[in-house]
Amino acid sequence: MALSFDYTVRETFSNLRRNPLMTMAAVLTVAVSLSLVGGALLLKQGVTRATLQWRGGVELSIFMKPDASEAQNTAVQTELSNLPQVRKVTYVNQDESFAEFQQVFSNDPATTEGITAADLPPSYRVVPKKAEFVEPIGSRFEETPGVYSVAYAKDTIDTLLKVTRIIQLAIYTMAGVLLISATLLILNTIQLAIFARRREIGVMKLVGATNWFIRIPFMLEGLVQGVVGGGVAALLVTLGRTFLQRNLESSSLQLIRQMLVSGREVAGTAIFLVVVGAAVGAIGSAVAVRRFLDV
Amino acid sequence: MIKLDRVTKSYKTSTVALRDCSVDIAKGEFVFLVGPSGSGKSTFLRLVTKEEPPDNGDIWVAGRNIGQMHSWKVPLLRRNIGCVFQDFRLLPNKTVAENVAFALQVIGRPKHVISSTVPQILDLVGLTQKAQNFPGELSGGEQQRVAVARAFVNRPLILLADEPTGNLDPTTTEGIMRLLDRINRTGTTVVMATHDVGIVDTMRRRVIELDHGVVIRDQARGVYGAAG
Numbered sequence: 001m002a003l004s005f006d007y008t009v010r011e012t013f014s015n016l017r018r019n020p021l022m023t024m025a026a027v028l029t030v031a032v033s034l035s036l037v038g039g040a041l042l043l044k045q046g047v048t049r050a051t052l053q054w055r056g057g058v059e060l061s062i063f064m065k066p067d068a069s070e071a072q073n074t075a076v077q078t079e080l081s082n083l084p085q086v087r088k089v090t091y092v093n094q095d096e097s098f099a100e101f102q103q104v105f106s107n108d109p110a111t112t113e114g115i116t117a118a119d120l121p122p123s124y125r126v127v128p129k130k131a132e133f134v135e136p137i138g139s140r141f142e143e144t145p146g147v148y149s150v151a152y153a154k155d156t157i158d159t160l161l162k163v164t165r166i167i168q169l170a171i172y173t174m175a176g177v178l179l180i181s182a183t184l185l186i187l188n189t190i191q192l193a194i195f196a197r198r199r200e201i202g203v204m205k206l207v208g209a210t211n212w213f214i215r216i217p218f219m220l221e222g223l224v225q226g227v228v229g230g231g232v233a234a235l236l237v238t239l240g241r242t243f244l245q246r247n248l249e250s251s252s253l254q255l256i257r258q259m260l261v262s263g264r265e266v267a268g269t270a271i272f273l274v275v276v277g278a279a280v281g282a283i284g285s286a287v288a289v290r291r292f293l294d295v
Numbered sequence: 296m297i298k299l300d301r302v303t304k305s306y307k308t309s310t311v312a313l314r315d316c317s318v319d320i321a322k323g324e325f326v327f328l329v330g331p332s333g334s335g336k337s338t339f340l341r342l343v344t345k346e347e348p349p350d351n352g353d354i355w356v357a358g359r360n361i362g363q364m365h366s367w368k369v370p371l372l373r374r375n376i377g378c379v380f381q382d383f384r385l386l387p388n389k390t391v392a393e394n395v396a397f398a399l400q401v402i403g404r405p406k407h408v409i410s411s412t413v414p415q416i417l418d419l420v421g422l423t424q425k426a427q428n429f430p431g432e433l434s435g436g437e438q439q440r441v442a443v444a445r446a447f448v449n450r451p452l453i454l455l456a457d458e459p460t461g462n463l464d465p466t467t468t469e470g471i472m473r474l475l476d477r478i479n480r481t482g483t484t485v486v487m488a489t490h491d492v493g494i495v496d497t498m499r500r501r502v503i504e505l506d507h508g509v510v511i512r513d514q515a516r517g518v519y520g521a522a523g
Binding site: 199205 | 371372373374378384385386388397398400401402446449
């Protein structure tokens with residue numbers, strides 16, 4: 001159909017100008033809702049970041065028998081360094097173990113008394129790539145000759161995994177609910193704006209305008225509103241993050257410092273917000289105008 | 296031009312708007328649809344523009360069976376039909392010229408065509424002086440003339456008018472009727488639903504009388520009241 005570019009653009013912008021209040025309402029709704037969504041998403045990224053650091057710090061120790069042979073030691077060492085799930089392996093020899101032992105029990109001389117470096121087992125400190133790998137790695141070595149025992153904090157790891165999963169789920173749910181309510185709010189605002197112009201649509205239908213001819217200026221209008229609203233939300237989220245960063249960087253709480261997200265993550269979220277704003281605006285308008293096209 | 300073949304239409308409230316209605320209107324005719332309120336006149340017009348589908352029966356407009364027409368072709372059907380209503384249905388935030396031009400814009404007519412056609416049609420309806428006024432600044436009769444101009448600017452084959460003089464005083468009514476008559480003389484088929492006894496009796500055109508959705512009279516050169 002002869003849908004002239006000139007007509008469409010002129011119609012879109014004159015409509016935006018003609019209904020400044022409705023335009024503002026739509027833009028603000030998009031901005032506020034998407035700011036909340038963006039905030040939730042960044043919070044989620046912060047939590048992921050922090051838990052990654054905690055989980056990355058989880059390790060297990062493989063203690064060798066003090067009398068394990070050189071060959072047995074080498075076998076364990078080689079196997080560990082060939083495992084793809086292992087990020088880092090450190091060998092702690094008897095002297096280092098002893099130093100650590102003395103430090104841990106420094107205010108308990110009764111325990112340290114009479115114990116020498118030769119009594120303590122050397123060990124491999126293994127840092128897996130993911131907390132989930134701790135158990136499978138550990139169980140491989142339990143029966144290996146020369147290994148005295150494998151130590152890992154199974155309960156702690158399980159709890160950690162469970163807690164992070166719950167936190168992530170909660171934030172995902174929150175962002176999802178916010179996104180849905182934002183969409184509904186935007187839809188409602190657009191529908192109000194279109195309701196105010198149902199006469200015009202009626203006349204257009206009457207004189208034989210095609211549905212796409214009627215729909216496209218509305219969709220463009222929604223798109224512009226969505227992009228502007230998404231842009232405002234992106235700006236708010238970026239400013240909010242900068243503000244928090246400035247005030248929390250020096251925080252004594254390690255947990256909070258670990259949660260600070262990088263500039264790249266913020267930029268990604270900002271782009272996501274603008275794209276979602278555009279999509280919700282355009283598709284919302286198309287859905288909202290549908291009702292009035294049905295003649 | 297317009298043919299209804301045993302058409303029945305009822306609404307959810309179980310009232311029958313048209314019952315087994317057969318009418319054949321030839322090209323270039325001027326037809327009055329008369330009958331009391333609720334006799335089915337408006338339904339008749341809405342079926343012709345495919346704003347509603349019939350329950351039963353076939354409807355032909357300009358040689359096409361519109362019952363089998365795809366919904367995407369409906370806009371093309373409506374470009375052949377101009378519509379005028381009792382309440383004018385003008386856009387209050389557009390000027391007279393813009394209201395008329397709008398009808399051409401939305402069907403994708405190029406600018407130079409619009410800018411040459413609109414003054415011609417405004418001249419035809421006698422509103423050249425008011426081209427830059429808004430509908431709110433015009434009298435009822437002037438507004439209706441704008442509506443007629445908008446309906447006719449596309450030179451449709453058919454002009455449907457639903458009580459176009461219902462809100463107008465007798466003198467103004469006469470002006471509108473002269474305009475419709477003039478349009479009819481260009482070969483456009485005009486179908487007008489009305490209550491106005493005076494118009495029908497003066498014009499002496501074909502009269503189709505509906506009562507409770509049934510055609511009770513179809514008379515060439517008829518009058519409003521019962522045959523006589």
